[in-house]
Amino acid sequence: MIITRAWLNEWIDIKKISSEDICSTLNAIGLEVDSINRIRVPKNIVVARVLTCKKHPDADKLNICQVDLGSETKQIVCGAKNVREGLHVVVSKVGAILPNGMEIKEAKLRGEESSGMICSSEELGLPKMGDGIMELDDSIGELILGKEFSEYELVNDDVIEIELTANRGDCLSVHGVARDLSVPYDLDIKHFSSEDDDNQLGIGRVLNVSANEKVNASLLYRVYEKEEIKSSFLIDLRLAIADNYKPTQLERVVEYATYTTGVLLRTYNHACFTNQNDKATVKIKKHTNGLDAVYNKNNQITSYVGISQNEEAKASNIDQKVILEANYTHPEIISVSSANKKLESDRHLYRSSRGSEPDLDFGMDYLIELLKKYSKIMLYAGSQQVIQDVDDVRIPIDLEQLRDIIGEEIPKNKIIQILKRLGFEVVFKSEQSVMNVKVPQHRHDILNIQDVCEEIVRIVGIDNITSKPLVFAEKEKMNDSYQSFQKRKMYRHRAVSIGFFETLHFVFDSRERMENYGLKTIYKKREITNPITNELNTLRSSLIPNLLESVNRNVKFGRKSIKLFEVGTVFDKSRNENTNIAFIFSGETEAQKVSNHGKPAIIDFFKFAEKISNIIGSFELESSTCRDSLSSPYEYARVIQKGNDIGYISRVHLNVERELDIARTYICELDMNALSYERKEAKKYSSFPESVRDLSLMVPKEMQFSQIKNFLNSIAPVELTKLYPIDIYEDESFEDKISLTIKFHFQSEEKTFEDEDVSKMVDSMLNSLKEKYGITVR
Numbered sequence: 001m002i003i004t005r006a007w008l009n010e011w012i013d014i015k016k017i018s019s020e021d022i023c024s025t026l027n028a029i030g031l032e033v034d035s036i037n038r039i040r041v042p043k044n045i046v047v048a049r050v051l052t053c054k055k056h057p058d059a060d061k062l063n064i065c066q067v068d069l070g071s072e073t074k075q076i077v078c079g080a081k082n083v084r085e086g087l088h089v090v091v092s093k094v095g096a097i098l099p100n101g102m103e104i105k106e107a108k109l110r111g112e113e114s115s116g117m118i119c120s121s122e123e124l125g126l127p128k129m130g131d132g133i134m135e136l137d138d139s140i141g142e143l144i145l146g147k148e149f150s151e152y153e154l155v156n157d158d159v160i161e162i163e164l165t166a167n168r169g170d171c172l173s174v175h176g177v178a179r180d181l182s183v184p185y186d187l188d189i190k191h192f193s194s195e196d197d198d199n200q201l202g203i204g205r206v207l208n209v210s211a212n213e214k215v216n217a218s219l220l221y222r223v224y225e226k227e228e229i230k231s232s233f234l235i236d237l238r239l240a241i242a243d244n245y246k247p248t249q250l251e252r253v254v255e256y257a258t259y260t261t262g263v264l265l266r267t268y269n270h271a272c273f274t275n276q277n278d279k280a281t282v283k284i285k286k287h288t289n290g291l292d293a294v295y296n297k298n299n300q301i302t303s304y305v306g307i308s309q310n311e312e313a314k315a316s317n318i319d320q321k322v323i324l325e326a327n328y329t330h331p332e333i334i335s336v337s338s339a340n341k342k343l344e345s346d347r348h349l350y351r352s353s354r355g356s357e358p359d360l361d362f363g364m365d366y367l368i369e370l371l372k373k374y375s376k377i378m379l380y381a382g383s384q385q386v387i388q389d390v391d392d393v394r395i396p397i398d399l400e401q402l403r404d405i406i407g408e409e410i411p412k413n414k415i416i417q418i419l420k421r422l423g424f425e426v427v428f429k430s431e432q433s434v435m436n437v438k439v440p441q442h443r444h445d446i447l448n449i450q451d452v453c454e455e456i457v458r459i460v461g462i463d464n465i466t467s468k469p470l471v472f473a474e475k476e477k478m479n480d481s482y483q484s485f486q487k488r489k490m491y492r493h494r495a496v497s498i499g500f501f502e503t504l505h506f507v508f509d510s511r512e513r514m515e516n517y518g519l520k521t522i523y524k525k526r527e528i529t530n531p532i533t534n535e536l537n538t539l540r541s542s543l544i545p546n547l548l549e550s551v552n553r554n555v556k557f558g559r560k561s562i563k564l565f566e567v568g569t570v571f572d573k574s575r576n577e578n579t580n581i582a583f584i585f586s587g588e589t590e591a592q593k594v595s596n597h598g599k600p601a602i603i604d605f606f607k608f609a610e611k612i613s614n615i616i617g618s619f620e621l622e623s624s625t626c627r628d629s630l631s632s633p634y635e636y637a638r639v640i641q642k643g644n645d646i647g648y649i650s651r652v653h654l655n656v657e658r659e660l661d662i663a664r665t666y667i668c669e670l671d672m673n674a675l676s677y678e679r680k681e682a683k684k685y686s687s688f689p690e691s692v693r694d695l696s697l698m699v700p701k702e703m704q705f706s707q708i709k710n711f712l713n714s715i716a717p718v719e720l721t722k723l724y725p726i727d728i729y730e731d732e733s734f735e736d737k738i739s740l741t742i743k744f745h746f747q748s749e750e751k752t753f754e755d756e757d758v759s760k761m762v763d764s765m766l767n768s769l770k771e772k773y774g775i776t777v778r
Contacts, residue, residue, distance in 0.1 A: 001161070001162045001163075001164050001171060001172055001177065002159060002160070002161050002162075002241060002242040002243065003159075003160050003162065003174050003177055003242075004157045004158060004159050004160070004238065004241060005019055005022070005157055005158040005160070006153060006154050006157045007157075007174050007238060007260075008022075008174060008177065008178050008181065010174075010190065011174065011175055011178035011179075011182075011189055011190050012178045012181060012182045012185070012187045012188070012189060012190065013187060013190075014181075014185070014187075017185065019036060019038075019158040019160070022160070022181070023036055023160060025181065025184050025185070026160070026162060026177075026181065028184070028458075028461055028463075029180060029181075029183070029184055029458050029459055030165075030168075030458045031162050031164065031168070031171060031177065031180060031181075032162065032163045033160060033161070033162055033163075034161045034162065034163045035160075035161045036158060036159065036160050036161075037158070037159040037161075038157075038158050038159070039125070039126065039155065039156060039157050039158070039159060039241075040150065040156055041124055041125070041148075041149050041150040041155060041156060042096060042097060042098065042099065042124075042150065043096070043148060043150060044092065044093045044095055044096035044097075044104075044148075045090060045091070045092045045093070045096050045119065045124065045148065045149045045150065046069055046070070046090070046091055046093060046145075046146050046147060046148055046149060047070075047088065047089075047090065047091075047136065047143050047144060047145055047146065047147050047149060048067045048068060048069045048070070048088070048089050048090070048091040048118075048145060048146075049067070049068045049086070049087070049088050049089070049143075049145055050065050050066075050067055050068075050083060050084065050085055050086060050087045050088075050089060050118075051065075051066040051067065051068050051073065051085065052065065052066040052085055053065045053083055053084055053085045056077065056109075056110055056112060058110040058111060059109075059110045061079050062077050062078070062079050062109060062110065062112075063077070063078050063079070063080075063083055064077055064112055065077070065078050065083060065118070067089070067091060067116070067118070068145055069091060069093070069116075069145060069146050070144070070145035070146020070147070071146050074091075074093075074115040074116055075112070075113055075114065075115060076091065076114050076115060076116050076117065076118055077107075077109040077110075077112050077113075077114040078117075078118045078133070080118065080120070080132040080133040081131065081132050082131070082132035082133060082135065083118060083132070083133055087135055088135070088136040088137065088143050089118045089119070089133055089134065089135070089136060090118070090119045090124065090133075090134050090136065090149050091116050091117065091118055091119065092104045092116055092117045092119055092123075093115075093116050094106055094115055094116055096116075098119075098123055098124065098125075099124065099125035100123075100125075104116060104117055118133050119133060119134065120132060120133050120134060121134050121237070121240065124149075126155075126237065126240070126241075127237075127240035127241055127243070127245070128240060128245070129236045129237060129240045129245060130236070130245070130247075134233065135233065136233050137232055137233045139154075139232035139233050139234035139235070139374070140152045140154045140155055140233060140234050140237075141153075141154065154234055155237070157241075159241055162177065166354055167354070167355075167445040168354070168355075168445075169262075169331060169351065169353075169354030169355025169356060169442075169444075170262070170355060170357070170442040170443055172262055172350075172351050172354060172355075172356070173258075173259060173260060173261055173262030173357060174259065174260045175189075175260060175261050175262060175357075176262050176357065176442070179421075179422070179423065180422070182421055183418055183421040183422055183459050184459055186417070186421075192362070192365070192366060192369075193365075194365035194366070194368060194369050196379065196381050196382075197379070200378075200379060200380060200381035201380055201381065202380065202381050202382055203221075203222065203223050203380040203381060203382045203383060203384060204382070204384075205279065205380070206223050206270070206279055206280060206321065206380060207221060207223050207279065207280050207281075207282065207323065207380075207384050208279055208280070208281050208282070208384070209221055209281075209282045209284070209384040209385070209386060210281070210282070210283055210284070211283075211284035211285070211386040212284075212285050212286065214285075214286040215284050215285065215286055215292050215386065215388070216286075216292055216329055216330070216333050216388060217284070217292040217305040217306065217327055217328065217329040217386070217388070218327065218328045218329070218358070218360060218385075218386060218387045218388045219284060219305065219325060219326070219327045219360075219385060219386045220325070220326040220327075220360040220361065220364055220383055220384075220385040220387075221282065221323055221324065221325055221326075221383060221384040221385065222323075222324045222364055222368065222379065222380070222383050223270065223280075223321065223322070223323050223324070223379075223380045224321075224322055224324070224368075224371065224377040224378060224379045224380065225320060225321050225322075225377065225378045225380075226319070226320065226321075226322065226375065226376065226377045226378075227375075227376035227377065227378075228375055228376040229249055229250050229253070229317045229371070229375045229377075230249055230374045230375050231249040231250075231252040231253050231256075231374060232373075232374045235252055235253060235256045235370070235374075236252060238256065239252055239255060239256055239259070242259060244259060244347075248316060248317050249317055250267060250315060250316065250317050250322075253367070253370050253371060253374070253375075254266070254267055254367060256370065257363060257366050257367035257370055258351075258363070260366065261357055261359075261362055261363040261366050262351070262356055262357030262363070262442075263326050263328070263356065263357045263359065263360055263362060263363020263364070263366075264306060264326065264327050264328065264348050264351060264352060264356045264357075264363075265324065265325065265326050265363055265364070265367055266303065266309055266314075266324075266325040266327070266348075267314060267315035267322050267323065267324055267325070268282075268294075268302065268313050268314070268315055268322070268323040268325065269312075269313060269314065269315045269316070269319050269322070269323075270315075270319070270320075270321035270322060270323050271319075271321070272296045272297070272302060272312070272313045273296050273297050273302075273323070274297055275297070280297075280323065281297065282294060282295075282323070282384075283295040283299070284305070284386055287301070287304070289337075289341055290337045291304045291305070291307065291337050291338065291341070291343075292304070292305040292306075292329065293305065294325075296313065304343065305327050305329055306327060306328075306329045306334050306348055306349065306352030306353075306356070307334070307338055307343060307345050307346075307348060307349050307352070308343060308344055308345045308346050308348070308349070309346060309348075324364065324367065324368075326360040326361075326363050326364045326367075327360070328352075328356055328357070328358040328360060329352055330390075330444060331352060331353050331354055331355040331356075331444055332444070334349070334352045334353045335353050338353070355442065355444050355445070357442055358441040358442055359441075359442070360385070364383070390441060392438055392439070393438070393439040393446065393447065394436055394437065394438050394439070395436075395437045395439065395446075395447075395448060395449060395452060396429075396434060396435075396436055396437075397434065397435050397436075397437055397449050397452060398433060398434050399412065399415075399433045399434070399435070400433060401449065402415075402449065402452075402453060402456075405449070405450065405453045406453055406456065406457060406465065407465060407466075407468055408465050408466055408468075410456060410460060414460070415456055416435075418455070418456055418459045418460070419437060419452070419455070419456070422440070422443075422455060422459075423440035423442065423443065424437050424438060424439060424440060424443075424452075425437070425438035425440075426438075437452055483677070484579075486677075487672070487675070487677040488567050488579075488581075488672065490677070491567070491581060491615060491616065491672070491675065492565075492567060494614070494615045494616075495565045495583070495615050498611060498614050498615065499563050499611075500563045500564060500565045500583065500611075500615075501563060501564055501565075502564075502565055502566065502567075503546075503547065503550050503564050503565070503566045504566065504568070505543075505546035505547075505550075505566065505568065506536060506546075507539060507540055507568065507569050507571075508528075508531065508532065508536035508537070508538065508539060508540065509536065509538055509539070509540040509545060509546065510535050510536065510537065510538070510545075511527075511537055511538040513545060514538065514540070514541065514542075514545065516629075517545060517628055517629055517630040517656075518627065518628035518629040518630065519541050519542050519545070519628055519630065520541045520542075520572065520573060521538060521541065521573070522538060522539055522541070522571055522572070522573050522574070522575050523573050523574065526573075526574065526575050539571040539575060540570055540571065541570050541571055541572065541573075542570060542580075542582075542630075542669060543566050543568055543570060543580055543581075543582035543669060544582055544584070544630060544667050544669055545630075546566070547564055547565075547566060547582055547584040547667070548584065548652070548656070548660060548662075548665075548667075549660075550562075550564055550584075551564065551584060551586045551660070551662050551665060552660045552661070552662060555586075555587075555660075555661065555662050555663075559587070560587045560588050560663075561586075561587045561588040561589065561590065561591065561600070562584070562585070562586040562587055563583075563584075563585050563586075564583070564584050565581065565582060565583045565584070566581070566582055567579065567580075567581045567672060568580065568582075578671065578672075578673065579671075579672040579673060580647075580669055580670060580671060580672055581669075581670050581672045581675070582667065582668065582669040582670070583611075583612060583615075583667065583668045583669075584665060584666070584667050584668075585603045585608050585611065585665065585666050586603070586662050586663055586664070586665035586666075587602065587603065587662075587663040587664070587665075588600040588601070588602060588603070588663075589601050589602070589603050589607060602663065602664050603664060603665075603666055604664075604666075605635050605649075605651060605666060608649070608666040608668070609621065609649060612639075612649060612668050616641070616670065616675055617641070617676065618641075619639050619640060619641040619646075620639075620640040620641075620706070621637035621638070621639065621640070621649065622637060622638045622640055622645075622706060623636075623637055623638075623704065624636060624637060624638045624648070626648070626650060629653055629655070629656075630652065630653060630656060630667075631648070631650035631651070631652065631653060631667070632650055632651040632652065632653050632654065633653075634651075635650055635651035635666075636648065636649075636650035636651075637649055637650065639668070639670060641674070641675070641676065642676065644674055646670050646671050646674040646675060647668065647669050647670035647671055647674075648668070648669060649666070649667070649668040650666070650667060650668075651664070651665065651666050651667075652665040652666070652667055684749075686747050686748065686749045688747065688748055688749070688750075688751060688752045688753075689747075689752060690721070690745050690746065690747045691745075691746045691747070691753045691757075691758045692743060692744065692745055692746075693743070693744045693746070693758060693762055694726070694741055694742070694743050694744075695741065695742055695744065695762065695766075695777060696727075696729075696739050696740070696741045696777065696778040697739070697740050697741075697742065697769070697775050697776070697777060697778065698734065698737045698738075698739060698775060698776050698777070698778050699737060699738055699739075699740045699773075699775055700736060700737055700773075701736055701737060701738050703773070705725055705740070708740075708742075708769070708773075708775070709723065711768075711769070711772060711773075712765060712769070715764075715765065715768050716761075716765060717761050717764075719746045719747060719748050719753075719761065720744060720745070720746055720761070720765075721745045721746065721747050722745045723742055723743065723744050723745065724742070724743055725740060725741065725742055725743075726741050726742070726743050727739075727740075727741035728740055728741075729741070739778045744762065746758055746761060
């Protein structure tokens with residue numbers, strides 16, 4: 001949101017407040033200032049008037065102008081298309097230095113003398129305002145020929161850009177920011193009023209508005225006939241600064257009114273809703289897609305309220321009769337209704353989905369005053385409107401509870417002052433410690449006492465709240481159930497943090513399916529007597545079957561990367577309960593994107609094991625034989641953590657993948673009770689660097705790495721901190737052996753190892769390996 005100091009000053013008196021103080025205050029009340037830019041026009045650049053303008057005899061695109069600079073008249077050659085006699089312009093006199101460093105000098109263009117330059121906005125360091133030179137008017141003050149352009153306060157302005165959170169749609173306007181800024185400075189918002197002229201024809205002669213009862217939007221309509229539509233230099237400049245400059249003058253006036261007030265405003269060609277000279281009929285109905293729509297005379301949609309408008313329905317500068325519309329829809333309705341509709345939208349959707357200004361009369365009156373001020377129009381009296389009754393949000397607030405939340409008692413008068421300046425209505429009940437707060441309609445994000453508390457704190461200033469120690473008034477009441485809950489919570493949060501989605505299934509399963517997968521089932525004499533369905537006729541002994549069903553459903557919905565987990569109860573043959581945690585990963589490891597050329601890798605065993613390690617911590621894998629038909633016999637291992645067997649990790653059997661029509665899938669099921677949940681213990685670490693060695697060893701094919709690791713750990717010096725395999729290589733020339741590459745980490749607490757120190761330790765371990773198993777270096 002871009003505002004300027006002078007623009008704000010039209011609504012609150014900040015003349016005596018520095019721009020730095022304003023920025024600091026905006027930051028303090030939660031409107032974060034992203035940048036501040038000062039517009040300063042150089043000296044020797046003055047207001048002037050074009051007396052005469054004629055074509056250059058030797059250049060079709062140049063004009064020779066006689067320009068009145070107040071104290072003198074100068075001849076200036078100008079190539080702008082919009083230069084003309086009688087135009088007030090800005091002239092850089094000879095000797096002026098422009099912001100780009102160019103110095104203006106006497107010149108001769110195609111044989112004609114030129115003393116100065118008629119400037120465009122960009123040449124003065126201002127944002128672009130259309131093509132050609134700037135056309136001045138008295139919107140910036142009285143135009144005095146020869147007066148320094150830099151002396152006009154409305155031009156030499158400070159531009160402030162604010163970063164707004166999505167819930168602060170009430171500050172997506174200059175008036176909204178001024179309303180928030182008025183609170184910490186205790187300033188009154190300047191009143192704006194508008195009155196219709198007497199003896200106007202009634203709007204009922206030219207417009208009729210109808211709406212069905214299903215419409216959620218509020219709309220207000222006015223009509224005018226035009227003689228001339230004009231914007232102003234100040235409007236054009238401010239819109240350019242805010243990066244909202246529009247191509248036509250009517251669009252600029254409407255955009256300026258919207259940007260200033262926050263009310264969503266549109267214009268329609270009157271002829272779009274009627275035959276010539278007949279009364280226009282505007283129909284507002286609920287479309288089948290759930291959006292409120294405005295229909296024309298042919299029952300065709302001209303706009304979706306708060307979302308988009310058809311180009312052919314928009315009014316232009318040449319339209320004789322124009323319909324003006326102000327609209328408001330609750331942002332929650334807009335967000336829900338427009339989601340996944342794939343509709344083309346315009347600038348209105350950004351505002352309406354965050355919360356536009358609901359005071360339609362305010363926005364419409366402001367727009368009409370702008371049109372009256374700069375244009376020549378005949379306005380029809382009255383308005384046509386569709387207004388929805390909105391239930392007021394009222395929040396009862398106990399001042400003692402408010403004090404407890406804030407942590408400090410704020411004086412009651414201060415609270416009332418803050419809330420009223422923010423637009424809230426405050427009424428005290430019979431008990432003086434309880435007040436009833438009515439939330440203004442423009443603050444749709446205020447729903448409870450905590451939200452009201454936040455409004456008070458951000459105005460008072462969090463730094464002004466006295467810090468107090470946290471006091472525990474209750475004795476510690478930790479028990480096994482609480483510890484178990486915290487443990488499950490910790491592992492669930494870890495799983496979610498690396499991309500897994502939590503699922504929840506019944507503790508019941510199909511006995512037939514479990515037997516088909518070779519899973520354990522409870523004894524028949526302990527079976528469920530009255531199952532809820534024939535398919536859920538037993539208690540589950542594993543979480544995996546249900547997770548596989550969930551993967552299958554996700555595949556049918558077009559998902560290509562599926563990561564799920566569940567924490568739940570399983571049962572043994574005697575119906576004894578245990579809590580397990582299970583994970584499943586199917587398909588692609590990541591989404592399609594540029595970095596993977598739209599072809600992400602498929603999950604594999606080690607990638608899956610790495611993700612499990614990120615959740616439960618480091619563990620070891622031991623090869624084993626699976627005893628069910630659910631897991632692949634070729635990619636199956638037991639998970640060992642701190643010497644305990646806590647579960648298994650494997651690929652789903654190929655037959656099961658084909659049966660369920662799913663991609664390559666990996667599963668892991670662990671005993672939740674066996675997972676560690678301990679206090680972290682701080683340990684001293686060495687300040688000396690590690691030394692690393694990679695050794696490729698010739699190892700018998702049948703030998704397990706765990707055997708080598710256990711032997712090395714038993715004979716290794718204390719300086720060996722860790723070792724792990726990083727590569728396996730096979731070749732026919734190796735016969736009955738393979739090349740196993742192991743990475744060794746050495747670190748001392750007393751010194752930095754030299755190469756010869758590491759070599760001695762490595763040679764000692766290699767000699768031991770050779771003596772014990774005949775293992776040599778490749």
